[in-house]
Every structure is written in C-alpha cells, then in structure tokens.
Amino acid sequence: MKKWFKISFALFLITILIIPIAACGKDDVTKVRIGEVTRSIFYAPQYVAIEKGFFEEEGLDITLTTTAGGDKTMTALLSDGIDVALVGSETSIYVNAQGANDPIINFAQLTQTDGTFLVSREKIDDFSWDLLKDSTFLGQRKGGMPQMAGEFALKKHGIDPHADLNLIQNVDFANIAPAFSSGTGEFVQLFEPTASVFEKEGIGHIVASFGVESGNLPYTVYMSKDSYLKENPETAEKFTRAIYKAQQWVDSHSAEETAEAIQGYFDNTDLDIIEMSVERYKSQGSFATNPILDQEEWENLQNIMDEAGELPQRIDYETLVNTSIAENVMDE
Template sequence: MKRRLAWVCIAFLLLFTFTACSQNKTETIRLAEVTHSIFYAPLYVAMAEGFFEEEGLNVELTTTWGGDKTMTALLSDGADIALVGSETSIYVHAQGSNDPIINFAQLTQTDGTFLVSREKIDSFDWEQLKGSTFLGQRKGGMPQMVGEFVLKQHGIDPRSDLELIQNVDFANIPSAFASGTGDYVQLFEPTASIFEKEGTGHIVASFGAESGSVPYTTFMSKQSFLDDNAETAKKFTAAIYKAQQWVDEKSVEEIAASIAPQFEDTELEIMETVVERYKEQGSFSTDPILEEDEWNNLQDIMDEAGELPGRVDYETLVNTSYAEEVTN
C-alpha cells in the first residue's frame, strides 16, 4: 500500500512538473530590424528590462540593413516579424501579394534622421542647401521620401535646386560622407552625433521635427503568421507597450544605461544626447497604436515623392487589435 501511494505521489509530481514547464515554455520570435539605431530604444529596453521574457518570448534579433533586405527576410520566412518603415507594406501590396504584410504595432512616430553639414554653420537656413551637393538616403525608402518632402516644404526642388545623390547603399552612406562625398548628408543617430563630436560634420536640422507624425517604423508580419499566432502577436505587442511606457517615464540617463549593451562602441554621453533629442521631438511612440491620420500622412509623403503606387485604405494593411487590447 505504501509503495502504491509512493508511486501515485511521484506520478502526481511528474505531471505537475510537466504541466508547469509547458505553461512556462518560452517561444522564440525571429525579429529582423531594418537598421540598428538608438532610434529604436524602446525595442532594446524591452529586451534589456525583461519585458519579452515576462510575456514568455525569446526574441532573436537580426539587423538586415535596408528596407528591401528586411522585407525579403520576412517574405521568404527568414523572419517572423520585421521592424521597418510602413511604406514597405504598401510596396508589397502593390505587387498583388496573396499574403499581405500587416502593420500591427508602431515603434516610432517621426522621422529619425538629421541634416548634417560638412562645415559648421552658426545660423542655418534651408535656403543654404540650394546649389549644394546633398547625400540622401536610398530612393523609395522612408528617410529619402521624408527628406524630399521637407525640402519641398522649404521651397527647395530636390531635382533642380541641388545635386541629389541617392545611389549609395544605406550602410555605406556615413562612410561616403566621411570620405568627402556631399556638402550635406541625411543621417540616423548615433552616427550624426558621433560625426559632430569628431568634427566630421555638424547637425543643423531635424527631419523628424519638420515632417510631423508618421508610422516611420512599425512591427509587421505576414497575415498568415498573425492568423496562426494571434496570441504571440499580442504578447509581443504587450512587451513593446511596457517598454514604451518605461521609456516615456524614465530619465535620459536611465534609458541610455538600459540600452548601452546594444551599442558597446558608442560612448554613454553620446547615447544620452541622442535619446534626449529623440525624446524632445516625440520620436518614440508612447503606445503601439498606429493612428489613421499617421497612415494618411505617410501616403501623402510617398505621393509627394512620386513613390506611392496607389492609396491603400487604413484597414487593409493596419491591424490595431493587439495594440488596443494591451493598452486598455
């Protein structure tokens, strides 16, 4: 009788252990980011502060360097989720995809680039770009379209008022400017601030401050992935929302310290400067909901740049259900 009772107890303990392990099973998500930048601070905070772990997720992050490469990774099942500009989902839609790319959580809500001049300018005016050589971003990408949009807002025709260079690969733009190409360049952080500290260039304006709210970088997935993994998408969004709130509430110093392991070659002082710039201009979304007016502003910018294949209804490529659920 005692032996039988012992076996029952052991069986119960094994069942309990198996059930507990099953409930606590960690799911791996393959995430492809378009570039690696302090601009994406809330993502790195979610990783550093354990917000993904709290949701039972393990995020494997890969930097794919460019919107086209990021979207290729997503379409070819090399990634489950992509962090990239929302314009890429519109391009895929225009090609008639049977498995549309759906924007489900927003990370940044302004452009993240800055205008950097080669020479120090004490009193900058956009008119000074006329007749200059401008090293822009990749044609058809969100940074370049925003850049052209802002130039036009200031009465500058990027095709006739300056020499526009946009055939340099995304990852090589900083080195091209450093080696002498261009009077002005459009750069992400922390490169812009590093160049300024080194004397390679000088930040004179912010494209994010000039262009207004847009879904500049969002998390997106194939519709099929979301259909099969709705709970996973919700958990991922919940972790991002926790990080967004954390970034909104914490000091510049605390944020920089949290994401520092992601940027081992960047001085903490530079990181703090960059975080402060982005916080001041409201680049970090405080929640993951992509609003319809932002979606429309995005398409206006694409249209102005001549890159919009056709307007796409908000409901067609945007799903805010996970974001709304985790924020309520």
C-alpha cells in the same frame, strides 16, 4: 529501513511533480524572430523590451536579427525567414502593390517621426534652409522613407531636391556615413548615433531635424503576414504588450536610464553619445508612447510618398493596418 523508504518515496514524488511543471514551463515559451531594418538608437524601446525582460514576462523568446535594408527585411518576412519585421510602413504598400496573396499587416508602431538629421560639414551658427541651394547633398536611398521624408522637408522650404541641389543617391545606406566622413558632400542626412558621433568628432554639425519637419507618420512599425497574425493571435498580443510596456518605460524614464539599458547594443558608441541621441529623439517625440498607428499618420505617410513620386496607389487604412491588437493591450 522504513524511514529510508519514506524519504526515498518522498523524493520520488517531488521528482515526478517537478518534471511536468518544468516541461510545461518550457513548452509555454514561444519563439519569435524579429528582423530589424537597421541597428539604431531610434529603436530604443525595442532594446528596452528585451533588456528589461518584458518579452520574457510574456513567455516570448526573442531572436533579433538586423536585416540591413527595407528590401532585405521584406524578403526575409515573405520567405518566412522571420516572423515579425521592424521596418517602414511604406514597404507594406510596395508589397501590396505587387499583388501579394498574403498581405503584410502593420500591427504595432514603434517610431512616429522621421529619425534623420541634417548634418552640415561646416559649422553654421545661423542656419537657413536656403543655404542648401546649389550644395552637394548626400541623400538616402531612393524610395526609402528617409529619402522621401527628406525630400518632403526640402520642398516644404522651397527647395527642389532634383533641381536646386547636386543630389547624390547612388550610395548604399551602410556607406552613406563613411562617404561623408571621407569628404563626399557638403550636407548629409544621418540617423543617430552617427550624427552625434560626427558632431563630437568635428566631422559634421547637426543643423536641423527631418523628424520635426515631416511631422508624425508610421516611420518604423512591426508588421507580419496576415496569415501569421491570424494563426498566432495570442503571440501577437503578447508581443505588442511587451512593446507597449517598453514604450511606457522609455517615456517615464530619463534619457540616461534608457541609454544605460540599451548600451549593450551599441558596443562602439560612448554612453554620453547614446544618452544624447535618446534625448534628441525623446524631445522631438520620435518614440511612440503607444503601439497604435492612427489614420492621420497613415495618410501623412501616403502624402509624403505621393509627393516623392513613389506611391504605387493609395491604400485604405483598414487594408494594411490592424489596431485591434494594440487597442486590446491598452484597454487592459
């Protein structure tokens, strides 16, 4: 009887000790809702951060939603539908110009070049930008970063997109690729993996990179309301640390390894296409290797917006960019 009592009492003690520990672990997990502007191989480090458990290591439970477009992503952030937005930095400038009481702050950069490629319907062995003149060009949405970076690159090569091209800009982002596939346009501006898929299927041929042409800029950045960052400083730091780990992982691993890690996010895309897309982005330095958005990139962004006639007003770097979180993470 005494032996049975001792065993029962021991089990009781173990139980009451385990329950608080388990509860404590559960309470320590923080939920963070991310809204990504689109689903793209361009965002490979983000998917690596999820798949390799880097967010989980930081005690973060991530919910990822594709919010399809900069305007919808900003609406979700401003209405508290998401906590963190992954979108182009130009959106924070647009919101600021509207007199936001709670400004949108860029705190961790994911990509540092444009992510689109120039795709020609016909195969061109010796490409020259002059070949675009008088062609029908299926461009991106007006006011978005792809369109502005695209126009910047065209002007750099002496092409006025509104005078020298038959420029089509009235097609929604999601329908640009299908429109080209169905026969609209001689040239189109596309993200990966669509550009490589079209090339593999003979629909089009990649002839140039807008990322190379437009230089470094804060193309896709994690941003939150200023109030959220102030109220959740530890969460913001943990989030940034996870992204930094993923950036370093992608930088130090092969395109094949990265493709295998993120394949689950692109169910309808062959692994070789994912690998090819990752390699293209890595080779041109599109993936940022750390989360710091520097001032030179910020000024290049505003120059491109100004060139496109879309800059409401110049915004000081310190007003909408917070690098202290990323700097703290990198200094550890």
